[in-house]
Amino acid sequence: MFRSIIAAQYNTIRTFASHSIQAPKTKIGLGNLADNAGAVSERTRVGRGPGYGKGKTAGRGHKGQKARSGNGKPVPWFEGGQIPLVKRLPKRGFYNLHGKEYQELNLDRLQHWINTGRIDATQPITMKHLLDSRCIHKIEDGVKILSVGAETFNIPITIEVSRASQKAIEAIEKAGGKITTRYYNALGLRAVVHPEKFSQIPKFAAPLRKEDIKYYSDIKNRGYLAQQQSSSLE
Numbered sequence: 656m657f658r659s660i661i662a663a664q665y666n667t668i669r670t671f672a673s674h675s676i677q678a679p680k681t682k683i684g685l686g687n688l689a690d691n692a693g694a695v696s697e698r699t700r701v702g703r704g705p706g707y708g709k710g711k712t713a714g715r716g717h718k719g720q721k722a723r724s725g726n727g728k729p730v731p732w733f734e735g736g737q738i739p740l741v742k743r744l745p746k747r748g749f750y751n752l753h754g755k756e757y758q759e760l761n762l763d764r765l766q767h768w769i770n771t772g773r774i775d776a777t778q779p780i781t782m783k784h785l786l787d788s789r790c791i792h793k794i795e796d797g798v799k800i801l802s803v804g805a806e807t808f809n810i811p812i813t814i815e816v817s818r819a820s821q822k823a824i825e826a827i828e829k830a831g832g833k834i835t836t837r838y839y840n841a842l843g844l845r846a847v848v849h850p851e852k853f854s855q856i857p858k859f860a861a862p863l864r865k866e867d868i869k870y871y872s873d874i875k876n877r878g879y880l881a882q883q884q885s886s887s888l889e
Contacts, residue, residue, distance in 0.1 A: 763804025
């Protein structure tokens, strides 16, 4: 009796499995993949004529700019087709493609950073030290030292930047310091500010424009080219 009960249960399970797991009628491939029936509903296409049953103009009215499909919101200065005000006004000035944007740094701020211990004045100061200490917040095309606070500047420092005003140079040297202005292109600035991103520091490029060559070759500006020439003559 016990064997007959087991056999009956086995036949029931076998019958259920044979009905629930059935091989697909067609072989499944990339060419016949599809969603299940009823899983995806078609998009309602309004305004396609009365025969479709979803309206003729669908609330857009008759023709006009707002009745067109794909015609989004116009730009803020659009004035209905007439020449807008921004085009009627004349243009003034120009944009210098070769211009430089230097981050300005005054001597009073630099002295405050040194007095508070954020910058070590006993070591040579570079633009990386200025940026890491947040004395400046960005380096665009370089750093330029200006003379605000030159009367009270009294710390001997050795600093290298891109540019410096004449009063700032006089104040630094009067305090017993030394300043050097050096040219950096975009790759050179990146190597100075983020040396950890280079497996090998690239060779710094020389200035190509006549204005830059003239500036960095003038000893009055404490240019590095002028200092190299003077050291080679000695």
